[in-house]
Each structure stands twice: as C-alpha cells, then as structure tokens.
Amino acid sequence: MNLERRDFLKVLSAGALTAGNVTSVFAGIRKTLSADAVGILYDGTICIGCKACEAACKQYNGMPPESANLEKATGVDGIWDESYDLSEKTLNKIKLYEHGDASTHNSVENGFAFVKKACMHCVDPDCVSACPVTALVKDDATGIVEYDKDACIGCRYCMVACPYNVPKFEYAEAIPEIVKCELCNHRQAEGDIPACCEFCPTGASLFGKVTDLLEEAHKRIKLVAGSTYEYPMRSLDEGDVSPKTVAPYINYIYGEKEGGGTQYLLLSAIPFTKLGLPELSATSSASKSEGIQHGIYKGMIAPIALLGGLLYGAYQTTKNSEG
Amino acid sequence: MHEKQALGGRLLTKPFWVLLGLAMIAGLLLIKRFLFGIGAVTNLSDGYPWGIWIVYDVLVGTALGCGGYSIALLVYIFNKGEYHPLVRSALMTSAFGYTLAGVSIFIDIGRYWQMYNVFLPWHINLNSIMFEVAACIGAYVFVLWIEFSPTFLEHRKSLETKKKLSKVLFLFIALGVLLPTMHQSSLGSLMIIAGEKLSPMWQTGWLPLLFLMTAITMGYAVVIFESLFSAVALKRPLDETPILGKLSVMMIPLLVLFLLLRFGDLMWRGQLGNIFNDGMLGAFFIVENVLFLIPIIMLASAKNRMKPTILFWSAGSMILAGALYRFDTFLVAFNPGVGYHYFPSASEILITVGIISIEIMAYLIFVKKLPVLPAIKHS
Numbered sequence: 001m002n003l004e005r006r007d008f009l010k011v012l013s014a015g016a017l018t019a020g021n022v023t024s025v026f027a028g029i030r031k032t033l034s035a036d037a038v039g040i041l042y043d044g045t046i047c048i049g050c051k052a053c054e055a056a057c058k059q060y061n062g063m064p065p066e067s068a069n070l071e072k073a074t075g076v077d078g079i080w081d082e083s084y085d086l087s088e089k090t091l092n093k094i095k096l097y098e099h100g101d102a103s104t105h106n107s108v109e110n111g112f113a114f115v116k117k118a119c120m121h122c123v124d125p126d127c128v129s130a131c132p133v134t135a136l137v138k139d140d141a142t143g144i145v146e147y148d149k150d151a152c153i154g155c156r157y158c159m160v161a162c163p164y165n166v167p168k169f170e171y172a173e174a175i176p177e178i179v180k181c182e183l184c185n186h187r188q189a190e191g192d193i194p195a196c197c198e199f200c201p202t203g204a205s206l207f208g209k210v211t212d213l214l215e216e217a218h219k220r221i222k223l224v225a226g227s228t229y230e231y232p233m234r235s236l237d238e239g240d241v242s243p244k245t246v247a248p249y250i251n252y253i254y255g256e257k258e259g260g261g262t263q264y265l266l267l268s269a270i271p272f273t274k275l276g277l278p279e280l281s282a283t284s285s286a287s288k289s290e291g292i293q294h295g296i297y298k299g300m301i302a303p304i305a306l307l308g309g310l311l312y313g314a315y316q317t318t319k320n321s322e323g
Numbered sequence: 324m325h326e327k328q329a330l331g332g333r334l335l336t337k338p339f340w341v342l343l344g345l346a347m348i349a350g351l352l353l354i355k356r357f358l359f360g361i362g363a364v365t366n367l368s369d370g371y372p373w374g375i376w377i378v379y380d381v382l383v384g385t386a387l388g389c390g391g392y393s394i395a396l397l398v399y400i401f402n403k404g405e406y407h408p409l410v411r412s413a414l415m416t417s418a419f420g421y422t423l424a425g426v427s428i429f430i431d432i433g434r435y436w437q438m439y440n441v442f443l444p445w446h447i448n449l450n451s452i453m454f455e456v457a458a459c460i461g462a463y464v465f466v467l468w469i470e471f472s473p474t475f476l477e478h479r480k481s482l483e484t485k486k487k488l489s490k491v492l493f494l495f496i497a498l499g500v501l502l503p504t505m506h507q508s509s510l511g512s513l514m515i516i517a518g519e520k521l522s523p524m525w526q527t528g529w530l531p532l533l534f535l536m537t538a539i540t541m542g543y544a545v546v547i548f549e550s551l552f553s554a555v556a557l558k559r560p561l562d563e564t565p566i567l568g569k570l571s572v573m574m575i576p577l578l579v580l581f582l583l584l585r586f587g588d589l590m591w592r593g594q595l596g597n598i599f600n601d602g603m604l605g606a607f608f609i610v611e612n613v614l615f616l617i618p619i620i621m622l623a624s625a626k627n628r629m630k631p632t633i634l635f636w637s638a639g640s641m642i643l644a645g646a647l648y649r650f651d652t653f654l655v656a657f658n659p660g661v662g663y664h665y666f667p668s669a670s671e672i673l674i675t676v677g678i679i680s681i682e683i684m685a686y687l688i689f690v691k692k693l694p695v696l697p698a699i700k701h702s
Contacts, residue, residue, distance in 0.1 A: 153434050286516055293512060
C-alpha cells in the first residue's frame with residue numbers, strides 16, 4: 001500500500017499552491033471615501049485647549065469623569081475630569097505639546113500647541129477587517145465606524161489592529177464592552193452634529209462632509225502666516241465664521257493619506273510626529289493581511305485541493321489497518 | 324497494530340497533589356476574574372490587549388499541541404508506518420493542548436457568553452484572520468478527540484464501535500492535517516494587521532509560512548521531548564530512542580528552510596542591520612535564532628541522534644525557540660506606542676500555571692488508566 005510517487009506530488013503541489021499564493025500580496029488602496037462620508041477637521045492651530053469638547057462628549061455620550069488622583073488629593077468625587085488619554089470613559093482627548101518655556105502658541109521651540117485624539121474613522125479601517133464577528137461596521141453612507149455589543153465576543157483583536165490604539169476595553173467590568181467614538185451618530189440621527197464640534201468655541205473641531213473638509217484643509221495650509229482668515233464655526237454647512245490670525249501651518253493634512261485615509265483630519269503648526277501621531281504607510285494594514293489571506297484561500301481552491309490529497313493519502317494508509 | 328497498555332499504578336502521588344493545589348489556586352483566581360472583570364487579575368491594558376493567556380496558552384500551547392499533526396502527517400500522509408507507535412500519545416497531548424487553549428480563550432475574551440457568534444453565518448467576517456483561527460481551532464478540538472477516541476473504545480472494550488469508526492477515521496485524519504495547516508499559519512497572519520506596531524524584524528508577509536514551519540517542527544520536538552521526559556519520570560525504559568532519533572531528522576530541513584526564508588526576507592527588506600542597532604530587540608532576535616540553530620547543529624550527525632541526552636536538549640532548544648519566536652512576535656517586538664508596558668501579573672501567571680497543571684494531571688490520569696503508551700517488552 002505504498003503511495004505512488006505522483007500521489008505524493010499531488011499532496012505536495014497542493015501544499016506548494018498554498019505557500020505560493022503568499023507572494024501574490026499587497027493590494028494597494030482598495031477602498032475609497034463614500035460621497036456622503038462625514039467627519040471632523042481638527043485644526044490644532046486655533047484650538048485653545050479649553051476642553052469644552054471633552055466635557056460635551058462626556059455629557060452627550062453618558063461618560064463619567066475620571067478623577068482618581070484629584071479625588072485622592074481633594075476627597076471630592078465626580079467634579080473634575082482628569083483623564084490622561086483616551087480610555088473606556090473618554091472618547092476624545094485634548095493633549096498638550098510643550099517645549100522649553102512654552103511661551104509661544106504654535107511654535108516648536110519654546111512653544112505649546114494642542115492636539116485632539118479620537119477615533120479616526122478610517123476609510124479602510126483595520127479594526128473592521130480584524131473583527132471576527134462583524135461587531136465593528138463601517139456605515140456605507142456616512143463612513144462612521146460603529147460598534148455592536150451584541151455581536152462582540154471581546155477578543156480585543158480590534159485593539160491590536162488599530163494603529164491609533166482607539167478601541168478601548170472595559171477591563172474593570174464583569175460584563176465589558178469595547179468603547180470608541182461613533183461620531184455622535186445618536187445626535188446625527190436627530191439632525192444634530194457631534195457634540196465636540198457643536199460646543200467648540202473656536203471652530204477647531206469642525207464637522208462636515210469629508211470631501212468639503214479636505215477642500216477646506218487644503219485651502220488653510222496654503223494661507224499666508226500672519227494673515228487673517230475667517231474660520232468656519234461648528235459645521236461647514238452652518239455658515240457662521242470667526243476671523244483669526246493664521247498660524248504657520250505644516251504643509252500636510254494628517255489623515256488624508258494615512259493607512260488609506262481617514263475621515264478625521266488634522267492640521268497643525270507642529271510636526272505631527274511630535275504630537276504622538278504615528279507615521280503610517282498610504283495603504284491600510286488590513287489591505288495587506290486580507291491580500292495574503294484571500295490569496296491563500298482564493299475560492300477555497302488550495303484548501304480543497306489539499307484536503308483532496310490528504311483524504312486520498314489517509315485513505316490509502318488506513319484502509320487495511322484499524323487505526 | 325502496535326501493542327499499547329495502561330501504565331497502572333497509584334494516581335494520587337505527591338506531585339499530583341501539588342498539581343491539584345496549583346489548579347485550585349487558579350480556580351479561585353478565575354472566580355475573581357469572572358466576578359470583577361479581566362482587569363482584576365491581569366496587567367492587560369489598552370496598548371497591550373493580549374498577554375500570556377493568548378501568547379502562552381493559545382499560541383505556544385497549540386504549537387506544543389502540534390505533535391499529533393506532525394506525526395499524522397508522517398504516518399498517514401507520507402505513509403511512514405514506522406512512526407505509528409508515536410501516534411497515540413502525540414494525539415493525546417495535542418487533544419489536551421488544544422482543548423486547554425480553547426478554555427484559555429474562553430477565559431480571556433471579554434464577552435465569552437457570545438463566543439458562539441464566531442460560528443453564526445450572519446455574524447462571521449470572512450476578512451478576519453481571527454475568524455479563520457477561531458473556527459479552525461474550534462473544529463480541530465473536535466477532530467482531535469475523534470482521532471483519539473479509539474483509545475477510549477479499546478479501554479471500554481467497545482471493539483465493534485471501534486471497527487466502525489476505523490472505516491471513516493481517514494476523514495478525520497485528513498481534516499486533522501488540513502485544519503492545523505490552516506490555523507497554525509493563520510496564527511502568524513494575525514499580526515500582519517498590527518502593521519507598524521510590530522517591529523519590522525518580525526513584521527513580514529511571510530508570517531503565515533514562518534509560523535507553520537515552526538509549528539510543525541515544534542510538533543516533532545514535543546514528541547521527542549515528551550517521550551524521553553516521561554520515560555525518565557515514569558521510570559520506563561528508553562526503548563523509543565532509535566525511532567525518536569530518526570524522527571529528529573525531520574526538524575533539520577524545516578529549520579534550515581525557516582532560517583533561509585527568515586534571513587532572506589530580512590535582507591530583501593533591508594532590515595538585517597537592525598539586528599545590531601535595535602538594542603534589546605536585537606538581542607531577543609539573536610537568542611531566538613541561536614535556539615533555532617542549536618538543534619540543526621546538535622542533530623547533524625547520525626551518531627548524536629542516537630543519544631537520548633542530545634535528543635532531549637535539542638528538542639528542548641527547538642521548543643524554546645518556537646515559544647520565544649511567538650512571544651517576540653506578539654509581545655516583545657509589539658510596541659503600541661509611548662506609555663504602554665506589559666508584564667504579566669502574579670494572578671495572570673498563576674492562572675496559566677494552573678492550566679498547565681491541569682494538563683499534566685490529565686496526562687498522568689490518561690497514561691495510567693488508558694492504553695496510550697507502547698507496552699513494555701518483558702524479556
């Protein structure tokens with residue numbers, strides 16, 4: 001009952017087929033922005049760090065303040081919020097850049113500046129690709145990355161996948177959930193805009209269609225530093241503006257290309273790497289991992305061929321024995 | 324058909340009580356985990372959402388459970404009947420390893436009561452590597468116990484059922500080779516989506532093939548290691564040394580190919596220099612590859628392969644190499660950004676230790692009560 005040479009080759013070729021497909025990889029940019037995609041343009045140069053966006057976010061998303069250290073110092077609980085970063089109780093976060101004597105706004109040397117962290121609502125989100133049970137879904141029209149707790153198994157692969165470490169997990173709960181910004185979709189359903197934009201007093205957080213926001217951002221990075229520009233407030237569609245002096249913009253829109261693009265865009269006068277934003281390639285990691293996986297499992301041809309060879313081999317070797 | 328027999332002997336020995344104690348400590352800690360959440364017993368964070376429960380219990384645990392896969396591949400697919408005496412104990416260890424990996428996943432995931440969503444067609448995401456891994460591991464646990472069931476049937480003298488099963492067993496043997504091929508490679512693919520968070524020394528499109536090759540090699544190493552270790556620990560003769568020596572040869576070409584692919588890929592991507600520039604990570608990389616190299620060198624000569632000590636240490640080195648490769652890829656070389664650190668908490672470690680204890684206890688019960696190990700030839 002020796003296996004014939006060609007049977008060996010059958011098994012081997014199925015294996016080689018599996019391995020060979022590994023090389024047919026690296027899809028390029030494969031997903032594009034939907035025409036109705038909405039997002040936020042955060043302009044760090046006009047942010048004053050008041051954190052009204054954080055307070056509004058907490059209020060309209062039912063998030064409690066985080067105050068462990070202040071609590072200890074003052075004995076008062078639930079008054080101040082001092083979250084350090086995004087967390088399972090904090091969906092957006094203003095962070096401070098500081099250098100030297102921190103005397104000049106929007107200056108790298110001896111300056112200070114702000115940056116807002118939140119879900120980037122990627123055009124080709126790694127978290128959505130990673131989720132085994134479709135608990136994270138990108139809305140076809142708005143492009144908002146939404147979470148469904150009834151599907152989620154809590155495996156936390158989305159957290160491994162997200163290049164910005166945005167999805168957070170309730171480690172302190174017996175019945176935990178993944179928590180992330182959903183662009184106030186509950187408010188948008190009632191015709192409102194995300195709370196962080198609604199309550200921003202300077203227009204630093206600006207809501208709108210992503211295509212319009214990109215146009216606005218391109219316009220701003222071409223402005224002459226020191227000139228005056230009428231910055232739109234809250235939402236691009238609203239028409240309310242506030243005149244401000246233009247800061248020396250970095251000639252780059254963070255989020256235009258990162259990982260295939262994002263619907264949350266950032267402008268700054270400080271290099272983005274100094275603000276803690278990662279340097280990413282122009283294609284998503286999901287396009288690479290799916291490219292390899294779908295290459296190997298294309299039409300299930302390789303696994304089925306391999307199974308055929310294995311069945312034949314196993315049958316030949318066991319037909320005369322009792323296992 | 325090779326003769327197998329139950330070892331017999333007393334079950335409640337002193338080591339057994341120690342193992343039982345460790346398992347009970349883990350049990351108490353698990354009550355805490357289910358009442359107060361994962362954060363109550365682990366050092367996991369938003370930056371490091373996976374710790375040793377995933378990396379040791381699942382990744383290393385299932386790779387150590389590849390003995391059944393690697394031996395089945397030889398015996399049933401490549402028709403190397405001479406390794407048949409190793410099949411049964413290898414399958415048993417695999418069944419334990421994979422079952423407990425499944426248990427660990429259940430402990431680790433936050434919304435465990437919805438775990439079955441992975442098998443519901445309207446929930447599954449075919450783009451997700453995690454889906455492939457979860458579905459394949461789930462199916463393989465089932466297949467492993469079917470593959471191992473002739474041992475139970477023999478024990479219960481259900482020979483009629485055993486005969487019927489043996490007619491269709493080839494189906495499960497084929498699946499038992501296909502499924503690990505799929506999920507052991509996909510376990511590597513899991514980290515591709517981590518992109519820039521994984522050091523370029525480990526981040527590559529070849530992760531699935533590199534993981535598959537090391538899983539098969541670890542499978543052979545585990546069979547050798549376990550066979551020699553249990554022979555000494557259970558005071559059995561070292562009868563199996565010649566066949567283990569022959570088996571050890573299998574590791575060499577796989578390891579050589581692994582190292583060629585790994586270094587070739589690093590060179591191709593221009594990352595070779597990082598080994599010496601990257602401080603700590605570079606050191607981990609070097610240790611890892613030295614551990615891969617040791618079995619190649621130690622097992623190169625046929626004379627060495629007949630020595631139980633050499634076999635034991637080279638298999639041990641291979642197991643460490645594969646384990647470290649997995650730890651590095653998922654934890655050491657994984658850097659989510661400034662401010663995040665991970666080292667397992669005492670409770671986390673104790674729970675893993677408890678799971679390993681249960682595995683060893685189950686091994687002892689099985690070899691003493693069921694016909695798993697080859698019968699000792701009395702002269």
